[in-house]
Amino acid sequence: MSAIELESIHKVYQTGRQSVHALRGVTLRVEEGQVYGIIGQSGAGKSTLLRCINLLERPTEGTVTVAGKRLTDLPARALQRERARIGMIFQHFHLLQSATVADNVAFPLRLAGVARRQARARVGELLELVGLGGYEHKYPTQLSGGQKQRVAIARALANHPSVLLCDEATSALDPNTTRAILDLLLDIQRRLGLTIVMVTHEMAVVQRVCDRVAVMDHGQVVEEGPLTEVFVSPRHEVTRSLLEADDPEPDQVRPRSGGTVARIVCAGAAAEGPFLKEAAAHTSTQFTILHGKVDSVKDQPYARLTVEWLGEPAHVQGAFQWLRERGCRVDVRDEEGWRDAR
Numbered sequence: 587m588s589a590i591e592l593e594s595i596h597k598v599y600q601t602g603r604q605s606v607h608a609l610r611g612v613t614l615r616v617e618e619g620q621v622y623g624i625i626g627q628s629g630a631g632k633s634t635l636l637r638c639i640n641l642l643e644r645p646t647e648g649t650v651t652v653a654g655k656r657l658t659d660l661p662a663r664a665l666q667r668e669r670a671r672i673g674m675i676f677q678h679f680h681l682l683q684s685a686t687v688a689d690n691v692a693f694p695l696r697l698a699g700v701a702r703r704q705a706r707a708r709v710g711e712l713l714e715l716v717g718l719g720g721y722e723h724k725y726p727t728q729l730s731g732g733q734k735q736r737v738a739i740a741r742a743l744a745n746h747p748s749v750l751l752c753d754e755a756t757s758a759l760d761p762n763t764t765r766a767i768l769d770l771l772l773d774i775q776r777r778l779g780l781t782i783v784m785v786t787h788e789m790a791v792v793q794r795v796c797d798r799v800a801v802m803d804h805g806q807v808v809e810e811g812p813l814t815e816v817f818v819s820p821r822h823e824v825t826r827s828l829l830e831a832d833d834p835e836p837d838q839v840r841p842r843s844g845g846t847v848a849r850i851v852c853a854g855a856a857a858e859g860p861f862l863k864e865a866a867a868h869t870s871t872q873f874t875i876l877h878g879k880v881d882s883v884k885d886q887p888y889a890r891l892t893v894e895w896l897g898e899p900a901h902v903q904g905a906f907q908w909l910r911e912r913g914c915r916v917d918v919r920d921e922e923g924w925r926d927a928r
């Protein structure tokens with residue numbers, strides 16, 4: 587049983603005489619314990635899709651099943667009960683400004699009818715979990731953005747959800763705080779066995795934490811797959827441009843010695859060790875790195891490098907072939923842009 591199953595979801599917003607077809611037949615499965623990313627340009631329908639998972643937005647058509655329960659078929663009371671098992675956090679935290687940290691976290695517990703003393707103990711536990719032990723009596727205005735999001739996370743986890751939905755949860759935070767919040771989410775996910783679905787427009791966020799990713803464009807999922815696959819071999823133009831935007835190539839990246847400019851992308855075992863050097867040594871060629879980065883996708887090494895490759899044309903092709911056989915993607919740049927060089 588998948589944690590979340592969305593089947594042929596359509597959403598049409600009606601505003602006056604105008605209608606916006608925000609989702610156009612989205613079918614998606616998220617497995618239990620996965621961190622699942624939904625990415626896409628602004629207006630692609632990401633937030634709408636996320637809000638359809640807990641029926642904050644009701645789909646115009648299609649079915650939503652969470653933890654085996656078909657939410658779109660449930661009557662209001664039963665739906666409310668199931669919704670309490672789906673936590674959600676937002677870009678701007680949505681905390682009650684006039685309530686203390688403890689009261690903010692206790693809010694969903696009160697709604698669920700949890701006794702006061704039990705709620706107090708649970709709030710203490712949750713604040714410890716998010717690293718805010720001792721902050722019970724502070725007010726949101728006394729907290730930094732990262733601390734506010736920690737309070738929102740504690741509140742979202744209050745009723746032991748099996749699913750946590752994150753809507754641009756780090757978009758209002760600086761890069762260091764973003765990393766800290768993402769690490770906290772990963773830690774919580776591993777400890778509690780949560781399923782997390784996160785919407786973001788930042789590739790760096792997806793890259794750090796997601797296992798799988800769906801790319802949206804104009805209300806449809808245009809690409810879906812394991813993170814490393816999507817990062818190494820993006821199939822759709824939108825995915826390619828999101829990756830490009832995340833790591834723009836400076837204009838001055840030009841061949842300096844008349845060689846072939848190639849982009850080499852790989853992840854996992856293919857990205858370990860001195861693989862460029864080995865490719866060159868095996869083919870009696872040479873290379874210069876013009877631009878790029880070596881880091882990781884989730885826990886896997888990842889490299890995306892623009893190089894200039896030098897040598898006899900047949901030998902250069904041999905080097906690219908050697909890299910492909912190792913599992914790298916190799917694109918060559920000519921006047922028209924990047925193309926698969928095979």
Ligand SMILES: Nc1ncnc2c1ncn2[C@@H]1O[C@H](COP(=O)(O)OP(=O)(O)OP(=O)(O)O)[C@@H](O)[C@H]1O
Binds near residue numbers: 599631633
């Ligand atoms: N409540 C609403 N009423 C009318 N139209 C809406 C509503 N919410 C979203 N839309 C429209 O639906 C489309 C998808 O919006 P959505 O917010 O889901 O996209 P998104 O990918 O999350 O974009 P962003 O990253 O900018 O938030 C857009 O055209 C948007 O204007």
